Amino acid sequence: MSSSVKILELSGILDGIRGNELRREVSDALANGTEILLIDMKGVNFIDSSGLGALVSAMQMTRNANAKLFVCSISAQVRMLFELTKMDRIFQTFADRDEFNSQILATQ
Structure with missing residues (x-):
């Protein structure tokens, strides 16, 4: 069963x-x-607080649609922010796309 996968690339602030x-x-x-x-x-x-809110909003929209949301390739600074705000408990993160592909897409 193949799922529809979409990758959104973010950059900058x-x-x-x-x-x-x-x-x-x-x-x-x-x-x-x-x-x-x-x-x-x-x-x-x-990422500022508005950006963090947008990520949480994206997670809520995804859950409401019975879909799944993952994050990859976060910098050390963003990882620290995720840990400080406990977002690391909400988002499943991967080191990079290769790790995502092997752990998530390979099981589909």
Whole structure:
């Protein structure tokens, strides 16, 4: 059984403006039948509180659609923020896309 997978690549600063774009992208992907969303944060160097809120909102939308959301390639700074805000308990993160592919897509 193959699931519909969508990868969203983020870069730069994840703030209120980019967070609103992320919410729209997630909403559109779910509306188009995406079952597994991967947010690749390799290019993200900073997240503010609005960006963090957008990630939580994306997770809620994904759960409400009975889909799954994963995050990969977070920087050390973003990982520290995730740990400080306990987001590391909410989001399943992977070191990179290869780890995601081997652990999630290989089991589909």
